[in-house]
Amino acid sequence: MHRKSQRNVHDSIACKLLVAFICMSVNTFAVPASASSHTAAASETGQTISSVPEFAVATVKLSAPDMQGQGISMKEGRFAATNFTVKDLIAFAYGIHASQLQNLPKWANVIKFDIQGVPDSETRLDLSSYKLMLQKLLATRWNLRFHTKLDEIPVFELTALKTEKKLQKSDPMTPGPGLLNMRLIEAGMEIVGRNANIDEFASTLQSAVFDKPVVNSTGLVGRFDFNIVFTPDERVFGGAPIPHRESWDAPSFFTAIAQVGLKITSTRKQINTIVVDSVEQPSPN
Numbered sequence: 001m002h003r004k005s006q007r008n009v010h011d012s013i014a015c016k017l018l019v020a021f022i023c024m025s026v027n028t029f030a031v032p033a034s035a036s037s038h039t040a041a042a043s044e045t046g047q048t049i050s051s052v053p054e055f056a057v058a059t060v061k062l063s064a065p066d067m068q069g070q071g072i073s074m075k076e077g078r079f080a081a082t083n084f085t086v087k088d089l090i091a092f093a094y095g096i097h098a099s100q101l102q103n104l105p106k107w108a109n110v111i112k113f114d115i116q117g118v119p120d121s122e123t124r125l126d127l128s129s130y131k132l133m134l135q136k137l138l139a140t141r142w143n144l145r146f147h148t149k150l151d152e153i154p155v156f157e158l159t160a161l162k163t164e165k166k167l168q169k170s171d172p173m174t175p176g177p178g179l180l181n182m183r184l185i186e187a188g189m190e191i192v193g194r195n196a197n198i199d200e201f202a203s204t205l206q207s208a209v210f211d212k213p214v215v216n217s218t219g220l221v222g223r224f225d226f227n228i229v230f231t232p233d234e235r236v237f238g239g240a241p242i243p244h245r246e247s248w249d250a251p252s253f254f255t256a257i258a259q260v261g262l263k264i265t266s267t268r269k270q271i272n273t274i275v276v277d278s279v280e281q282p283s284p285n
Contacts, residue, residue, distance in 0.1 A: 053121055053125060053129050053132060053133050054119070054133055054136050054137075055079070055118060055119060055120065055133055056118050056119060056120035058117040058118075058141070059117075060113055060115055060282050061113065061114045062112070062113060062114075063082065063083045063084075063112035063113060063114050067082070067083045068083075069083065070082060070083045071083070072084075072092070074127070074130055077119060077124075078118055079116070079117040079118075079119070079133070079134075080114075080115065080116050081115040081134075083113075083114065084112060084114075084115070085109050085110065085111065085113070086108040086109075086111070086113070086144075086279060087101060087104055089113075089115075089138060090138060090274065090276075092131070092134070093131050093134040093135045094131075096213070096272075096274065097212065097214075099212060099213060100213060100272070100273045100274060101273070101274050102151075102275045102276065103275050103276045103277070104279070108276075108279060113282075115137070117133065117137070141282040142279050142280055142281075142282055143278060143279060144278070144279045145277040146275060146276045147277060148272050148273065148274055149275055150270045150271070150272060151270065151271070152268050153268065153269075154212050154266065154267075154268055155212050155213045155214065155267060155268065155271065156206075156215070156267075157217050157264065157267050157269065158198070158216050158217060158218055158262060158263070159217050159218055159262070159264075160218040160219060160220055160261060160262060160263075161258060161262065161263050163261055165258070165259060165261040166260070166261045167220065167224040167225075167261055167262070168224060168225045168226065169222060169223070170194070170222070170225050171195075174194075174195045177195070178196035178197060178200050178223060179192070179193070179194040179196065180196050180201065182204075185229065186247050187229050187247065187248060188230055188249070189229070189231070190227060190228065190230075191226075191228040191230075192226075192227055193225060193228075194225050195224075196223060196224060197221075197222065197223050197224070198216050199216055201216075202214045209236050209237065210236065211238040211239075212266070215269055228253075228257055229256060230251060230253040230257075231244065231248045231250045231251065232244075233253075235254070236253050
């Protein structure tokens with residue numbers, strides 16, 4: 001593989017992992033069937049419309065034509081998304097896979113935007129609050145309107161094996177939210193889970209590893225600690241050719257996940273999808 005193309009592969013995977021780790025806390029897709037995305041978001045979380053945080057100031061600009069990769073940052077009370085299409089923004093805001101989006105105009109998957117936003121509150125906000133704010137911004141600046149429907153589409157289904165190999169339960173006294181991390185090690189790629197629930201794990205797989213929605217059908221509840229070490233092949237990362245290191249001797253992801261009592265299968269299932277009724281290009285500012 002040429003050095004340039006090899007770098008592009010690594011950049012692509014790095015971008016997917018960055019977004020995946022930010023998306024990790026989105027556990028399930030629960031968008032209501034409503035014409036107004038930000039009003040719907042408020043009702044789903046039990047908040048009143050007036051209590052939903054919003055951006056006091058938000059700028060939307062076209063991304064530079066030669067911009068590579070994507071990035072999201074939430075630092076020092078500011079939100080920034082770089083080089084995102086509307087399709088990417090909706091998927092991130094609602095915690096879904098892009099294949100769960102229907103009826104988008106072609107430009108929504110081509111034109112890329114940079115967003116800078118400052119919340120209207122000085123209170124420290126969590127990820128779910130930023131997602132609600134982005135949902136509201138999509139409704140006001142892009143005039144996004146949609147409804148939801150059940151549709152049978154290709155997915156990966158995560159199930160629990162009936163074997164002695166089980167996930168290790170986390171210490172119930174462990175404080176704070178779950179941690180999921182993916183890194184390169186000597187033997188291959190490693191997914192590290194600490195105090196993580198399976199919805200979080202499925203969300204990370206959906207965002208970073210697979211090119212389809214991942215449905216959690218394990219029935220497992222609680223939080224777990226695990227390490228999954230695998231060698232990437234053509235079935236992960238969208239089939240991107242991964243330059244292997246000579247030291248990599250770990251099994252495939254599908255074999256590695258079985259070692260912690262889990263199985264993932266390509267199938268078709270009925271799941272919620274977003275059907276876009278209307279969306280408009282914003283006036284950049």
